[in-house]
Amino acid sequence: MKQRLDRRDFLKLAGLGGAVFVAGCADMGAMSSARALDDFYFVQLSDTHWGFEGPPNPDAAVTLKKAVAAVNALTKPPDFIVFTGDLTHTTDDPSERRKRMTEFKAIVADLKVGDIHFMPGEHDASLDNGQAFKEFFGETHYSFDHKGVHFIVVDNVSDPAARIGDEQLAWMEADLKRQPNDARIVVFTHRPLFDLAPKWDWATRDGDRAIELLMPYPNVTVFYGHIHQENHHMTGHIAHHSAKSLIFALPAPNSQPNRTPLAWDPAQPYKGLGFREVTANVPRAEFAITEMPVVKA
Amino acid sequence: MNRAGKRRRAVLGASTSVIALGLAGGYAVAQSPRVIKVRARKFEYNPKVIEIKKGESVILELTTDDVFMGFNVPDLHVRADIVPGKISQLHLNLQQEGRIDFLCDIFCGDKHEEMQGYLMVS
Numbered sequence: 001m002k003q004r005l006d007r008r009d010f011l012k013l014a015g016l017g018g019a020v021f022v023a024g025c026a027d028m029g030a031m032s033s034a035r036a037l038d039d040f041y042f043v044q045l046s047d048t049h050w051g052f053e054g055p056p057n058p059d060a061a062v063t064l065k066k067a068v069a070a071v072n073a074l075t076k077p078p079d080f081i082v083f084t085g086d087l088t089h090t091t092d093d094p095s096e097r098r099k100r101m102t103e104f105k106a107i108v109a110d111l112k113v114g115d116i117h118f119m120p121g122e123h124d125a126s127l128d129n130g131q132a133f134k135e136f137f138g139e140t141h142y143s144f145d146h147k148g149v150h151f152i153v154v155d156n157v158s159d160p161a162a163r164i165g166d167e168q169l170a171w172m173e174a175d176l177k178r179q180p181n182d183a184r185i186v187v188f189t190h191r192p193l194f195d196l197a198p199k200w201d202w203a204t205r206d207g208d209r210a211i212e213l214l215m216p217y218p219n220v221t222v223f224y225g226h227i228h229q230e231n232h233h234m235t236g237h238i239a240h241h242s243a244k245s246l247i248f249a250l251p252a253p254n255s256q257p258n259r260t261p262l263a264w265d266p267a268q269p270y271k272g273l274g275f276r277e278v279t280a281n282v283p284r285a286e287f288a289i290t291e292m293p294v295v296k297a
Numbered sequence: 298m299n300r301a302g303k304r305r306r307a308v309l310g311a312s313t314s315v316i317a318l319g320l321a322g323g324y325a326v327a328q329s330p331r332v333i334k335v336r337a338r339k340f341e342y343n344p345k346v347i348e349i350k351k352g353e354s355v356i357l358e359l360t361t362d363d364v365f366m367g368f369n370v371p372d373l374h375v376r377a378d379i380v381p382g383k384i385s386q387l388h389l390n391l392q393q394e395g396r397i398d399f400l401c402d403i404f405c406g407d408k409h410e411e412m413q414g415y416l417m418v419s
Contacts, residue, residue, distance in 0.1 A: 090407055126404035160404040161367065197397050198371035257398075259315070259410055 007141050040147050041279040042187075043078040044070055047245035049123060050107070051100040052089035056248035056261035059237030059269060064107050067246050067275055068296050072112045074091075079146065080279065081113050084225035084243060085121030085157065085190030087137075094128065101136040110113050117144070121190040121225060122157040130158035141168050148282040150179055154189040156204040162191060163205045173213050184285050187214065189221040192242065197253035202227055205289075211235050219285035227253070231290065241289060244274045250292065270294040308365045328352035332390060337379050338362035339406055342399075345414035351394050359385040367403035370416070376402060 071084030
């Protein structure tokens with residue numbers, strides 16, 4: 001796996017396992033001595049689309065369950081798990097939407113790690129402005145702290161026009177103002193905050209305003225979903241990393257006229273699907289990403 | 298933002314929105330633009346290929362048969378909401394030949410991702 005790097009110290013690729021070491025530029029001396037500085041890791045799963053049926057994944061009924069089993073089999077359990085949206089596949093029927101969320105919740109209840117953070121994707125939330133999602137999973141945007149890292153969950157899908165919106169941006173601004181300048185900040189969101197591929201609706205209409213709020217902070221990393229593949233991008237000093245899906249893979253941005261799913265390969269089932277481990281080195285503001293398959297070969 | 302995007306201007310009415318593009322020599326609206334009706338419905342535009350002559354002044358009249366939709370032309374940096382029961386308008390005068398993609402940018406359901414088309418300027 002090779003990638004063209006935007007900044008020499010940004011990514012160092014390590015081996016064939018897909019590990020990406022994200023180097024920060026933190027001044028360790030500036031860290032508050034009162035802050036917990038333990039290394040830890042979390043797991044990101046994304047775009048499970050529970051309820052999807054179709055040729056791009058003839059194994060859709062069990063893919064999520066296999067991913068849950070794979071996470072449970074990790075030698076050392078993660079501190080927490082985050083699902084970055086599109087938990088369920090969309091439906092016009094509100095009762096069917098709730099049925100899918102009920103089933104999804106029952107499946108992920110088998111995860112041994114109890115600390116799980118959810119956020120919606122447009123398939124979960126755009127047709128009812130997040131109403132059903134809130135009934136099952138709580139707020140669609142929030143923040144939390146873990147071992148010296150401030151995590152901000154940004155909802156850019158409850159508005160079907162893919163806007164974060166003035167109200168949430170004001171909340172985000174107030175939340176950031178409570179952080180010291182050297183805070184280690186991680187943003188979880190569903191859509192890319194930057195214009196990755198507007199022709200494919202791979203953007204957030206007011207994402208530039210969120211990035212503007214984040215820019216004064218030197219240690220910011222964004223993890224998102226939506227595009228069903230890995231993508232690594234810099235906006236200034238802010239790194240954005242998209243995750244693989246757990247239902248079907250999509251083509252590289254703007255690589256073809258339409259964003260149709262990549263065909264399922266019976267010879268290599270689950271190719272292009274997976275989840276990731278993210279290991280935080282808090283003092284150095286580094287996040288090491290290791291891509292994991294649904295099923296080990 | 299490209300040259301077209303920099304020069305876009307918007308005129309908003311009570312029930313219609315008009316986004317006019319002035320190209321190649323400044324802002325200009327042709328006197329008798331050709332009106333092209335574009336109907337949106339889940340999950341397609343009709344027509345999905347809109348043929349326009351280079352330099353021709355056209356107005357796209359956008360309506361929806363069912364739900365709230367969008368009509369976004371990212372390469373031109375223009376878009377319009379398509380609200381049920383209303384007509385939205387996009388005024389275009391394109392000076393460059395080629396294909397220009399458009400898409401629905403308001404999530405509208407299961408096959409929203411397939412709701413797209415293109416302008417063919419010749």
